[in-house]
Amino acid sequence: MTAKLEPDAVAALLNTNKLGRRIVFSESTASTNADAKFFGRGSAVDGTLFLTARQTAGRGRRGRSWLSDEGALCFTLLIRPEFHMTLAPRLVIACAVGACRALRSYGVKAEIKWPNDIVVGGKKLCGILCEADQKGFVAAGMGINVNQKAFQNDISQTACSLYTETGEEHDMNAVAAGVINECEGLFALCASDEGYAGLIGEYLSMCATIGRKVRVIAPDGEYEGEAVGLDAQGRLRVRCDKGRIKVVNAGDVSIRPAEGQKKTEEN
Numbered sequence: 001m002t003a004k005l006e007p008d009a010v011a012a013l014l015n016t017n018k019l020g021r022r023i024v025f026s027e028s029t030a031s032t033n034a035d036a037k038f039f040g041r042g043s044a045v046d047g048t049l050f051l052t053a054r055q056t057a058g059r060g061r062r063g064r065s066w067l068s069d070e071g072a073l074c075f076t077l078l079i080r081p082e083f084h085m086t087l088a089p090r091l092v093i094a095c096a097v098g099a100c101r102a103l104r105s106y107g108v109k110a111e112i113k114w115p116n117d118i119v120v121g122g123k124k125l126c127g128i129l130c131e132a133d134q135k136g137f138v139a140a141g142m143g144i145n146v147n148q149k150a151f152q153n154d155i156s157q158t159a160c161s162l163y164t165e166t167g168e169e170h171d172m173n174a175v176a177a178g179v180i181n182e183c184e185g186l187f188a189l190c191a192s193d194e195g196y197a198g199l200i201g202e203y204l205s206m207c208a209t210i211g212r213k214v215r216v217i218a219p220d221g222e223y224e225g226e227a228v229g230l231d232a233q234g235r236l237r238v239r240c241d242k243g244r245i246k247v248v249n250a251g252d253v254s255i256r257p258a259e260g261q262k263k264t265e266e267n
């Protein structure tokens with residue numbers, strides 16, 4: 001049996017200066033992002049880690065639910081950026097690279113699905129939700145499937161965990177600390193254009209979406225095209241018919257493999 005999630009055990013594994021130096025731990029909470037936003041509007045310090053053993057009402061983008069059954073790791077980092085909040089979208093790029101690096105260290109072929117998921121063989125291993133608050137901070141939340149043996153019906157075909165991919169249980173404390181340790185340096189890169197350029201380079205090298213045929217599911221309809229890159233704001237550039245480029249905002253859409261692409265991936 002692997003060790004259970006303990007704030008002291010996570011703290012002991014951190015090699016950070018700021019991230020996770022304060023930990024707000026709960027046995028159960030509705031959403032660690034909601035907690036971070038509540039305490040962020042008060043006096044919670046930069047880098048505070050909101051960690052829970054059980055999240056009961058986690059959210060994805062556009063209010064969709066994030067399921068956190070036993071074996072799920074859920075936490076949120078409160079970031080009070082030293083840079084202007086217009087650059088806050090850079091933090092989701094940093095979180096994705098940090099999570100992907102840390103999860104690859106378990107020997108899984110983790111890749112980034114633009115904008116905010118980590119997938120293995122197309123199945124979601126980790127979801128990231130970065131929410132900027134008007135008070136000038138960001139709640140950077142992650143849900144990582146660590147030790148789930150199986151998933152509920154509606155995500156049973158689309159989700160995976162470190163357990164399902166490696167065949168063994170993993171120490172949640174080490175997974176949490178591993179991701180947070182990667183993130184500190186990556187968050188610092190967001191402050192400068194040069195740093196961010198390097199970060200985007202690594203993101204692209206890990207990104208399974210770029211270079212693929214994708215189906216974009218937007219509020220005003222669906223279309224297919226080839227994901228050809230990101231623009232300076234981290235939006236996805238999709239080449240549609242006749243070479244027309246559409247720029248896709250992360251907040252608005254879901255991305256699926258295009259019909260033809262799905263067949264290629266299955267072969």
Ligand code: ATP
Pocket residue numbers: 059060061062064065066067068072116117124125127128143145155158159160253254255
């Ligand atoms: P997509 O539309 O491709 O699922 P998304 O990034 O738009 O991606 P989010 O809103 O970020 O999705 O995440 C919510 C979705 O993730 C849910 O609708 C569900 O399909 C899926 N999901 C929820 N919980 C989990 C989980 N623990 N593991 C994997 N997938 C999950």
